[in-house]
Amino acid sequence: MGHHHHLEAPLKSPAGQVEPPYVRKIVSPPTEPGMWLSNRHRTDSTFEEIPIIDLSAAFDTDPVKRRELADLIRDACVNVGFFYVNNHGIPDDIIAAAVEAGKRFFALPHAAKMDLDIHKTDNFKGYTALLGENTDPNGRGDLHEGFDIGWESSSNDSSSSGGEVTAIGAMTGVNVWPPESDLPGFKEPVLAYYHAAVGLGRLLFPLFALALDLSEDFFEDKTTKSAAVMRLLHYPPQNASAIEEDGSVIGIGAHTDYECFTILWQDSVAALQVQNIAGKWIDAVPIPGTLVVNLGDQFARWTNDVFKSTLHRAINKSGEERYSIPLFFGTNYDVLLEPIPSCVSEDMPAKYDVITAGEYVKSRLEATYSHSAT
Numbered sequence: 001m002g003h004h005h006h007l008e009a010p011l012k013s014p015a016g017q018v019e020p021p022y023v024r025k026i027v028s029p030p031t032e033p034g035m036w037l038s039n040r041h042r043t044d045s046t047f048e049e050i051p052i053i054d055l056s057a058a059f060d061t062d063p064v065k066r067r068e069l070a071d072l073i074r075d076a077c078v079n080v081g082f083f084y085v086n087n088h089g090i091p092d093d094i095i096a097a098a099v100e101a102g103k104r105f106f107a108l109p110h111a112a113k114m115d116l117d118i119h120k121t122d123n124f125k126g127y128t129a130l131l132g133e134n135t136d137p138n139g140r141g142d143l144h145e146g147f148d149i150g151w152e153s154s155s156n157d158s159s160s161s162g163g164e165v166t167a168i169g170a171m172t173g174v175n176v177w178p179p180e181s182d183l184p185g186f187k188e189p190v191l192a193y194y195h196a197a198v199g200l201g202r203l204l205f206p207l208f209a210l211a212l213d214l215s216e217d218f219f220e221d222k223t224t225k226s227a228a229v230m231r232l233l234h235y236p237p238q239n240a241s242a243i244e245e246d247g248s249v250i251g252i253g254a255h256t257d258y259e260c261f262t263i264l265w266q267d268s269v270a271a272l273q274v275q276n277i278a279g280k281w282i283d284a285v286p287i288p289g290t291l292v293v294n295l296g297d298q299f300a301r302w303t304n305d306v307f308k309s310t311l312h313r314a315i316n317k318s319g320e321e322r323y324s325i326p327l328f329f330g331t332n333y334d335v336l337l338e339p340i341p342s343c344v345s346e347d348m349p350a351k352y353d354v355i356t357a358g359e360y361v362k363s364r365l366e367a368t369y370s371h372s373a374t
């Protein structure tokens, strides 16, 4: 989504020294607000690996285990902006059924998919075609197609894991679905995974709060109507030699995500890469049984860049079809992104204008889709 680059100047500690990556300190809470995260945990990381975090403790009420987990999450958020999670609680069969449904959707005739064209809706729902195909016979551009949905309750269950999530706002409203006659049994498995991933997102917010030295319920009243947009993505294989000649021919261009965080399922085809601060692309290789979690710009703004929203891209050189499913998880759209107190100090003054989450995401989505609107 988008092609937004923002590389920061290296951050220096007050003494002028660059802190090493993966600083892992467990210290008592700050005595002065703002001093802790903004100064001591802000690092200038040149990570070479994306950490793998065991989420088991997210299902535990033991405060010591939760604190330990939150510290691992903080390290990843401050230094990398990406981490894998295992033991995330989403059953394999729910994932497999959604992926299978997605494959059947993308196999539909082009015209059937274009009936659901995202440009026909005013809330960014539906189908995004391969961006290159109308502009360049060689397929120059973002070589993926997608299908976007937002919140919708399951037909047989209004109290699934999303709880009270019923987003209202500019990007919400009804989803578009292919007719049952075109694609039987599509909506149910897609929504089942959607609800499972939203449930995981709701489990993560208290841990992000702990990681920011806030009380676990800090985000609770701000996520009652969480924005949660999910995309089914398909990346056809790309000609490796074309990529060598012209780096612009890639599956999804370098970008940062817009919301608070993204929960990404990827299949076994390697394509995703994450850029470290030295500009090096680090492979986010597929690891069976894991999901990838990455932070988006909404969280970076809210935390005054203490949490990193890291540039990433995908290039499918495998020769095989690749499928992935990101879910972009945000807050209620009316939440003001005022810098979180533990993330500002005299040394680290607030960097961003205060706007609502909804205004921010909408402006980013409009920028993403405007160039291909007809």
Ligand SMILES: O=C(O)CCC(=O)C(=O)O
Residues within 6 Å of the ligand: 001, 231, 233, 252, 257, 264, 266, 271, 272, 312, 313, 314, 324, 325, 326
């Ligand atoms: O497909 C992937 O691995 C990444 C997708 C992505 O970055 C996005 O949709 O924002």
Ligand SMILES: [Fe+2]
Residues within 6 Å of the ligand: 001, 255, 256, 257, 312
């Ligand atoms: Fe992304």
